[in-house]
Amino acid sequence: MSIVDVRSHSVRHCCDNLRVRSDAGPLVSREFLSAYISGYADGEGCFTVSISPRATLKVGWEVRPSFSVSQNGDRAEVLYALQAYFGCGSIRPDRSDKTLKWETRKLEELLGRVVPHFTRYPLLSAKQRDFERFALVCRLMADGEHRSRLGLIKIVSTVREMNPGGKRRYDADELLVTLNRDQR
Amino acid sequence: MSIVDVRSHSVRHCCDNLRVRSDAGPLVSREFLSAYISGYADGEGCFTVSISPRATLKVGWEVRPSFSVSQNGDRAEVLYALQAYFGCGSIRPDRSDKTLKWETRKLEELLGRVVPHFTRYPLLSAKQRDFERFALVCRLMADGEHRSRLGLIKIVSTVREMNPGGKRRYDADELLVTLNRDQR
Numbered sequence: 001m002s003i004v005d006v007r008s009h010s011v012r013h014c015c016d017n018l019r020v021r022s023d024a025g026p027l028v029s030r031e032f033l034s035a036y037i038s039g040y041a042d043g044e045g046c047f048t049v050s051i052s053p054r055a056t057l058k059v060g061w062e063v064r065p066s067f068s069v070s071q072n073g074d075r076a077e078v079l080y081a082l083q084a085y086f087g088c089g090s091i092r093p094d095r096s097d098k099t100l101k102w103e104t105r106k107l108e109e110l111l112g113r114v115v116p117h118f119t120r121y122p123l124l125s126a127k128q129r130d131f132e133r134f135a136l137v138c139r140l141m142a143d144g145e146h147r148s149r150l151g152l153i154k155i156v157s158t159v160r161e162m163n164p165g166g167k168r169r170y171d172a173d174e175l176l177v178t179l180n181r182d183q184r
Numbered sequence: 185m186s187i188v189d190v191r192s193h194s195v196r197h198c199c200d201n202l203r204v205r206s207d208a209g210p211l212v213s214r215e216f217l218s219a220y221i222s223g224y225a226d227g228e229g230c231f232t233v234s235i236s237p238r239a240t241l242k243v244g245w246e247v248r249p250s251f252s253v254s255q256n257g258d259r260a261e262v263l264y265a266l267q268a269y270f271g272c273g274s275i276r277p278d279r280s281d282k283t284l285k286w287e288t289r290k291l292e293e294l295l296g297r298v299v300p301h302f303t304r305y306p307l308l309s310a311k312q313r314d315f316e317r318f319a320l321v322c323r324l325m326a327d328g329e330h331r332s333r334l335g336l337i338k339i340v341s342t343v344r345e346m347n348p349g350g351k352r353r354y355d356a357d358e359l360l361v362t363l364n365r366d367q368r
Contacts, residue, residue, distance in 0.1 A: 032219045034219075035215070035223065036220065036226075036308065039224035039225075039227075039262075040224065041223075042224055043255070043262075071309075077308055077309040077310065078226060078227075122212075124212070124261055125260075125262050126259045
């Protein structure tokens with residue numbers, strides 16, 4: 001059984017194993033941590049896909065998926081545990097408030113680490129549906145669909161069903177109208 | 185292995201086992217749910233002890249511990265899972281915002297169900313220290329310490345170390361001055 005000291009900030013990630021220096025924190029099994037992280041992410045995690053105009057791209061729009069988890073800076077232990085567990089992502093202050101945020105945006109990390117985790121250890125709230133749409137967008141991007149107008153329509157149609165309460169810079173419905181009208 | 189359908193709202197609790205009707209939600213093991221709930225509570229849970237004046241009590245003050253977890257109403261599945269898992273508590277709108285809150289305040293439930301859970305499946309952030317102080321207050325109350333001035337001083341001294349960022353109706357330091365001055 002691999003063990004994890006989740007209050008250690010000096011962590012390293014080796015394949016499917018986490019081992020860290022001893023500290024005041026508890027040692028927990030990886031199975032415990034896997035379920036714990038899903039529970040934590042159910043409350044504090046956010047799957048988002050931003051779509052922004054980008055003139056240099058043939059299709060005119062850039063798709064950027066992101067998975068992030070925020071927490072007050074004085075209780076950031078779990079963010080470091082997330083970084084160690086997934087072996088990727090960065091931790092930095094969230095400009096929107098006084099929290100810290102762990103975030104990963106790289107498609108290969110999202111598809112290789114984040115998506116497999118939440119497929120195996122699913123969220124138990126309706127947020128799982130957001131994750132499933134997010135995972136679909138990542139797979140569509142891996143297939144290069146974000147580089148074509150028709151593929152982008154698939155992606156935007158998926159994104160518009162996500163995070164209905166969240167804020168967006170671009171309205172998905174308007175973007176779909178634009179994409180359906182534009183034949184480039 | 186007992187299984188749980190966490191998206192079912194028609195749940196029942198039998199000893200250490202949860203079984204519920206089938207629904208769209210996933211079936212998960214109790215070990216998974218135990219770790220998941222600790223992760224969820226690390227983000228969204230709150231251990232509080234309120235201390236209020238109560239003239240009808242000999243010591244003049246009432247101590248009320250509470251464990252609660254809040255969530256947006258549109259993703260309340262985990263609150264129902266918490267209620268089923270712990271077999272206690274009530275779910276109601278939180279007057280302070282637009283969320284729902286699952287909460288238990290009964291000392292026998294806190295000591296018999298909540299404290300054993302977080303002892304066995306600890307929080308991985310600094311919130312665990314709040315839990316440990318909370319558990320100590322519950323044990324002091326079980327010993328009747330809240331009914332004596334000296335016992336109440338022990339309790340308030342513990343509470344003043346909890347949730348430093350939280351709001352309180354009564355300042356613990358001032359209350360300690362009052363209790364140390366008052367000899368009734």
